[in-house]
Amino acid sequence: MTTHNNKLFIETVGCQMNMLDSELVVAALRQQGYELTEAIADADTVLFNTCSVREHAEHKIYSALGRLKFSKRARPQQVIGVLGCMAQKDQELVFQKAPHVDIVVGTGQLAEIPRLIDEARVSRQRAVAVSLNRREGTRTEVSGSFQSYDPLREPAMRPSPYQAFVRIMFGCDKFCTYCVVPMTRGPEQSRNPTDILKECRVLVDQGVKEVTLLGQTVNSFRFVEDGRTWRLSDLLAAISEIDGLLRLKFVTNYPRDMTDDLLQAVRDLPKCAQYLHVPAQSGCDEMLKRMKRGYTIAQYRDMMARIQTTLPNAAVSSDFIVGFCGETDAAHQLSLDLIREFRFKNSFIFKYSPRPGTKAFDMMPDDIPEEVKRQRNQEMLELQNAISEEDNAAFIGRTVEVLVEGMSKTAEKRGETDATAGPVQLMGRSMCDRIIVFPGNPRLAGTLVDVQIADCTPTTLMGEIVTREYQHGASMLLPILA
Ligand code: SAH
Numbered sequence: 001m002t003t004h005n006n007k008l009f010i011e012t013v014g015c016q017m018n019m020l021d022s023e024l025v026v027a028a029l030r031q032q033g034y035e036l037t038e039a040i041a042d043a044d045t046v047l048f049n050t051c052s053v054r055e056h057a058e059h060k061i062y063s064a065l066g067r068l069k070f071s072k073r074a075r076p077q078q079v080i081g082v083l084g085c086m087a088q089k090d091q092e093l094v095f096q097k098a099p100h101v102d103i104v105v106g107t108g109q110l111a112e113i114p115r116l117i118d119e120a121r122v123s124r125q126r127a128v129a130v131s132l133n134r135r136e137g138t139r140t141e142v143s144g145s146f147q148s149y150d151p152l153r154e155p156a157m158r159p160s161p162y163q164a165f166v167r168i169m170f171g172c173d174k175f176c177t178y179c180v181v182p183m184t185r186g187p188e189q190s191r192n193p194t195d196i197l198k199e200c201r202v203l204v205d206q207g208v209k210e211v212t213l214l215g216q217t218v219n220s221f222r223f224v225e226d227g228r229t230w231r232l233s234d235l236l237a238a239i240s241e242i243d244g245l246l247r248l249k250f251v252t253n254y255p256r257d258m259t260d261d262l263l264q265a266v267r268d269l270p271k272c273a274q275y276l277h278v279p280a281q282s283g284c285d286e287m288l289k290r291m292k293r294g295y296t297i298a299q300y301r302d303m304m305a306r307i308q309t310t311l312p313n314a315a316v317s318s319d320f321i322v323g324f325c326g327e328t329d330a331a332h333q334l335s336l337d338l339i340r341e342f343r344f345k346n347s348f349i350f351k352y353s354p355r356p357g358t359k360a361f362d363m364m365p366d367d368i369p370e371e372v373k374r375q376r377n378q379e380m381l382e383l384q385n386a387i388s389e390e391d392n393a394a395f396i397g398r399t400v401e402v403l404v405e406g407m408s409k410t411a412e413k414r415g416e417t418d419a420t421a422g423p424v425q426l427m428g429r430s431m432c433d434r435i436i437v438f439p440g441n442p443r444l445a446g447t448l449v450d451v452q453i454a455d456c457t458p459t460t461l462m463g464e465i466v467t468r469e470y471q472h473g474a475s476m477l478l479p480i481l482a
């Protein structure tokens with residue numbers, strides 16, 4: 001047997017669910033003695049945690065895999081693993097497209113990774129570990145095959161040591177006609193609130209200040225235990241009680257399940273961010289019907305009115321798909337109108353990408369030319385950016401409370417780490433999830449500060465820290481004493 005090093009390289013694409021899964025995989029491998037490296041060329045274990053939501057995301061991974069073909073020849077001891085949504089979707093097909101891959105591990109088998117890597121290294125046999133396809137068993141059998149993953153946590157893999165994701169639901173049952181997620185993530189299952197609370201407490205003990213609850217349709221959360229039904233609002237109330245936690249968020253919301261009890265919980269629980277991501281996908285009823293989204297624009301409008309009444313200061317963001325099957329110019333105009341009407345804080349805009357295995361792929365021709373998709377995408381983005389900038393400008397002169405996440409990207413790029421040389425550029429977010437950058441000492445990371453806003457772009461507010469004492473006119477300490 002050839003010897004191998006313990007260096008692990010992992011690349012993660014896709015949504016927050018994948019970022020969380022990568023954290024869990026790395027935590028398990030660290031326990032086995034693996035060490036993370038950023039240099040793929042040094043690693044004898046290379047993992048890709050993949051996404052299938054659009055074709056582009058898959059291409060990216062297959063080209064990265066292609067580049068490894070030669071390095072694998074030089075490093076026969078290397079184990080290459082494809083994990084996550086594309087693994088579940090493509091299964092053995094991964095080996096056809098990338099013959100040097102050793103293991104293919106679906107979203108429900110991530111807990112088996114340490115064993116699968118060891119076995120592949122010794123036997124040099126390929127292995128596939130995936131869940132049942134949705135029609136391959138009863139609902140209970142299929143759900144069971146997307147087993148839950150024991151939450152060993154790994155602080156080093158988080159976006160910042162003060163922020164963490166917590167999964168509250170697996171899978172999705174909505175079956176929007178364009179979407180692969182119900183196939184790649186399996187049936188919708190809510191996690192036990194006792195486990196969720198335990199995980200949140202562990203995270204807060206590790207220093208986490210902000211928890212983001214994750215689910216594909218997070219507000220569909222429902223768990224019945226001892227005759228009591230837990231809704232997302234009940235869970236938010238229970239998690240809010242954890243001392244030391246400063247903020248609580250949840251994504252992604254499904255418009256039809258945006259109930260009043262949830263909006264009231266967000267209003268009444270001071271730790272809840274005043275921020276809701278509720279994708280509309282289109283402004284046209286005909287498109288929504290073809291997408292099988294389960295609501296009309298009138299219903300979405302009613303939901304927005306309820307949000308605005310209960311949470312007048314909340315920011316709402318959305319996702320849109322442009323160029324879906326049969327999208328006319330008039331339908332596209334209706335999506336633009338929706339952005340104008342609701343002035344979303346931001347919108348993620350995607351060009352429709354037909355996905356094998358979905359209803360739209362089988363039943364509806366992808367009839368909008370790429371060039372038209374591109375133009376519509378551009379038009380939506382420009383409109384949304386103009387609105388985001390206008391609404392951000394309304395913050396100029398105001399003071400907002402910011403949870404400091406750490407250094408800004410610019411400061412990191414410039415390599416500004418030496419606080420003794422003066423303040424560096426920090427970044428954090430407001431209660432309504434706006435990104436704020438300002439000068440300050442990096443030790444403020446993980447704390448709440450008040451920042452007075454002086455300038456903005458469509459995506460960012462810029463300002464200066466103001467101390468509360470100063471604001472209220474209380475005496476300031478002399479700099480010499482400070
Ligand atoms: N569960 C979430 C998000 C799922 S995927 C929700 O229901 O909102 C994230 C976004 O990707 C979706 O909101 C949708 O806008 C986009 N998306 C999903 N499938 C797509 C496809 N086939 N082509 C283009 N965009 C897609």
Ligand code: SF4
Binds near residue numbers: 172175
């Ligand atoms: Fe996909 Fe629709 Fe489920 Fe979101 S709700 S994950 S878009 S099927």
Ligand code: F3S
Binds near residue numbers: 015017018
């Ligand atoms: Fe992609 Fe899977 Fe998330 S398909 S968007 S990584 S659930």
